[in-house]
Amino acid sequence: MAQAVARAVARRETLVVEAGTGVGKTFAYLVPALLSGGRALISTATKSLQDQLFLRDLPRLCDALGVPVRMALLKGRGSYLCLHRMNHARVSAELPDRRAVLALARIERWAQQTRSGDFAELDGLDERSPVIPIVSSTRDNCLGSECPEFRACFVVKARREAMEADVVVVNHHLFFADMTLRDTGVAELLPSVDIAIFDEAHQLAEAGVQFLGTNLGTSQLIDFARDLLGLGLAQARGLQDWQALQATLERAARELRLACAGPMREVRGLLKLRWQDRAGRPGFASALAELACAADEVLEALASVVELSPDFKRLQERAQQFGELARLFSAEPAPGEVRWIDLSTHQARLVESPLDIRAAMQEQLQAAPKAWVFTSATLGDDERLSWFTEPAGLDDATVLRVGSPFNYPEHARLYIPRRFPKPSEPDHAQEVAALAARCARALGGRCFVLTTTLRALQTIGDALRQSFEEGGDGIAVLVQGAAPKRLLLQQFQADPRAVLVGSASFWEGIDVPGDDLQCVLIDKLPFPPPSDPLVEARVQRLEQAGRNAFAEYFIAEAAIALKQGGGRLIRTESDRGLLVVCDPRMAGMNYGRRLRAALPPMGQLAEEAEAMAWLRQLAEQRDEA
Structure with a gap:
């Protein structure tokens, strides 16, 4: 992968790489980018991944390679303190309650010492705090050069540092917001870089559709x-x-x-x-x-x-x-x-x-020549990775697929219960909870249940809690929404005698390595909801072009989501586990073969008894170790 990135950089070409879990894709694109001596823009999906790249991965690599590189981190306005609005907040009577007054006092103390003004520096400040919108600016309320605090402005400072840096780390939302608003500093930056790299590129199209509108x-x-x-x-x-x-x-x-x-x-x-x-x-x-x-x-x-x-x-x-x-x-x-x-x-x-980011991306690709690299663990289920390349307008890109180095056939098993209620049947969610409880008992917790809807999330969470209370199992049930995501994960890892039930935000970007997580259950095949207006419009466009929307859109989307959800299970070379898909259609329908092929090559189990035996074996090996 690193060699392919180096070639793309040298030739100023476009490269799309799907790199399975454990490849080390971050280092595979950073090493050639740093050694090339060119200016690089790196965009990732979330602010926490930005921080990880900027605070951990880039400094480690720069030290190891001995390259002196100036780095900058650029986030959206809402991530930075606005001094003008903070000064105004104290007298404006906008603070909703006493807790907000205390939070403002804490922010004012921190404002005296911070160099970046990035709220991520403030430990324990919830990013959903009602104080943040009061003391940060938006494009709408920023006064620009007329602001009395313009010379000390943290947003201006961050942009100035980005313009002077060799490597700038941004996020997808910022990239697209800038394309439409020319407001975040990326617009001035992009023509001056030699390499643009998009990590977690599977989220690029959704971020673009949100911001280009x-x-x-x-x-x-x-x-x-x-x-x-x-x-x-x-x-x-x-x-x-x-x-x-x-x-x-x-x-x-x-x-x-x-x-x-x-x-x-x-x-x-x-x-x-x-x-x-x-x-x-x-x-x-x-x-x-x-x-x-x-x-x-x-x-x-x-x-x-x-x-x-x-x-x-x-x-x-x-x-x-x-x-x-x-x-x-x-x-x-x-x-x-x-x-x-x-x-x-x-x-x-x-x-x-x-409907997609095709036109916007092609406009960017045709501007000043540079190398473009797009990478993720999941970008499609065919050789051209067309799930990603087509809507992103990357039909002419070089495509590389790098499989995971992990030993899935030895370390992982897939179980699809054939004699199981269909997702449309009323007792489906209850049966998922019952099966999850049996798996958790065999392992002593250490399970994730990933649901496709919020309704199933509550039903399964309640049923599991009741089952463990009646059985006196001492297994905790952690349900998405009961606490912030990061806190739930910390609780799960602190006491693995637990089952965590999560919906959309737990299907990806969650890393629980080792024995803490050994079983992932998915409630049903994650087809996109046909009533979603974007889904409807995309289906209509495919059908008008005489294409098969079910095969080309619904199955492709389900395959990507399954790869993401199933990818939570094996995170290191020594991890072992069981993936359960509680949807008999994956075993019985003809499209099931394509969905099974989209997953890593796990050993397949036909009966529940085999699945339970595998889980008990994992528990014994863990206890012996």
Whole structure:
């Protein structure tokens, strides 16, 4: 893999590499990039992976190779402290409760000593803390060079360091946000680098679709209303009725969310709703009209105070943008775009987006010549890796598939119960829980159950808890949502006499090496939900082109997700374990062969007795060791 990356760098070509677990792909792309002497941009999927690259992998390699390299880490604005907004927060009465006041005091103490202003430095500060949006900036509320704290600004400093560095670490969201907004510093950076590397590239297309589109979120409106009130009272008290204006905006945001939710009383997790299911309702059109009126009212009020401070000029621009977005979503979508509504517990987001990142990526590839490298453990289930290369517009790229060095035939087993309820049958989730309980008893915990829906997550979690309580097994049940993800994983590794039940976010990026995790159960084949608006639009496009959407889209997506979920099991050369897919279709249907082939070459077990014997054998070997 390292040689293929070195060739791509030397020839300024595009390379796509699928590298199985244990290949060491991070070092395989970093070594040739560092030795080439060229400037490199490295993009990964999450902020925590960015930190790992920047704080651990890059420094170790630079020392080992003896190359003096200037490195920089660049994140989105929301990751950095905004000194202007922090100074304003103390007097603006925006803090929701006493805990937020204490968090602000802690941030103010830290602000005296930090060099980077990156919130990741603050141990124990939850990234979901309500204080962070109050003391960080967004593209909407940043004052730019008119800000009184511009010279000390952490975002400006991070961008300046990135422009001077040899290696810059960013994330996919930042890369695409910049493509559309030219706001994060990547746009100036990209033409000047010789190598662009995308790790965890399987997440690239989803990140792109989110950011290349246009969106209007009710939480953006609430933030705007809060800023309007705070700044109005602090800098122009008595000149306008700021409280009434805030109330008007918040009412418009609430009405829009209610119109999006429709008859749904309670929303858990994130739902994607079809645009046509909501847009035709009278309440929806009037909510957008009300929002446009509220934005106009705010614009009128701000016109009288705009000369007082650059803050008001920025507020005016934001109000104008909300009015334009409300009118855009009231009209028909642009051709070739798909619209949907993201609905969560606290907000609704209207989205209009392209179906894939093809056009955007081709535009980048045709710009200044450089080497492009895309890599992940899962990028497709065919030789061309077309699941990834086609929607990313990389049809002409060189493709390399590097298998895992782990001994799967010896160390891992796959069990698909044939005599098992189908996922559509009412007792399916209960039977998954019963089988998971039998596996956990054989191992003494050490199991993951990965579910495809949040409903199954709760049902299985409750059933497991009841089963272990009745049996007096002393096995804990950890369920996603009960605590932050990192804390749940820490609990699982601290006391492996546990079963962890997780949904989407636990299918990938989770690393539990060694004996702590020896069995992974997947509740059913992870086909994309056919009612998802993006899925519907992609299927429609394939069918219009005379292609088989089930084979080319649904099975390909399921194969990728299975590889990701199953990949949690074997993380080191000595790991051993059992993968259970509780869906008889994988054994009985003709497409099952393709899905089984997508997994690493594990030994296959036909009966539950064999599966339990294998787990008992693993437990004995562990106890002997």
